[in-house]
Amino acid sequence: MMRMKHWQDAVNAVLGVWLVASPWALGFMDQTMPMANAVIVGLALLAAALGAIFVPRAWEEWIEAVLGLWMVVSPWVLGFGDMARTAAVVTGLVILALALWTLATDEDYSTWGRDRTAH
Numbered sequence: 001m002m003r004m005k006h007w008q009d010a011v012n013a014v015l016g017v018w019l020v021a022s023p024w025a026l027g028f029m030d031q032t033m034p035m036a037n038a039v040i041v042g043l044a045l046l047a048a049a050l051g052a053i054f055v056p057r058a059w060e061e062w063i064e065a066v067l068g069l070w071m072v073v074s075p076w077v078l079g080f081g082d083m084a085r086t087a088a089v090v091t092g093l094v095i096l097a098l099a100l101w102t103l104a105t106d107e108d109y110s111t112w113g114r115d116r117t118a119h
Contacts, residue, residue: 005052005053005056005106006052006053006056006102006106008098008099008101008102009049009050009052009053009056009060009064009102010049010053011094011098012045012048012049012052012064012095012098012099013045013046013049013050013053015042015045015049015091015094015095015098016042016043016044016045016046016047016048016049017042017046018042018091019038019039019041019042019045019071019091020038020039020042020043020046021042022038022042022087022091023035023038023039023084026083026084026087027083028080028081028083028084028087031080031081031084033078033079033080034075034078034080034081034084034085034088035084037071037074037078037080037088038084038087038088041067041070041071041074044063044067045064045067045095048060048063048064048067049064052064058103058106061099061102061103062099062103064095064098064099065095065096065099065100065103067092067095068092068093068094068095068096068097068098068099069092069096070092071088071089071091071092071095071096072088072089072092072093072096073092074088074092075088075089
C-alpha cells in the first residue's frame with residue numbers, strides 16, 4: 001500500500017476542487033474572468049497536487065506555490081469583484097503556504113537547490 005509523503009498535497013488537491021466549484025458556491029459564476037481563472041487554476045492545482053501525491057517531486061511543489069501566488073495577485077491583474085477577490089486571495093495564500101511549508105520541511109526538497117556544486 002502506498003503511503004502519502006505530504007498531507008499538504010491532499011489539502012491542495014481539495015483546494016483545487018474548491019477553486020473549480022467556488023464560482024458557483026460563492027455566486028460569481030457570471031463574472032467570466034474570475035470564473036475562468038478559478039476553474040483553470042483549480043484544475044492545474046488538482047493535477048499538480050495529484051502528481052505530488054503519487055510521484056512526489058520538488059518541482060510539483062514549486063508549481064503549486066506559483067499557482068498560489070498567481071491566485072493572490074490575479075484579482076488585481078485581471079480586475080475581480082469583491083467576492084471573487086477575497087476567495088482568490090485567501091485560497092491563494094493557503095495554497096502558497098502549504099507548498100512552501102512542504103518545500104521547507106522535506107529533507108529531500110530542502111536541499112534541492114543547495115546541493116548543486118559547480119564543476
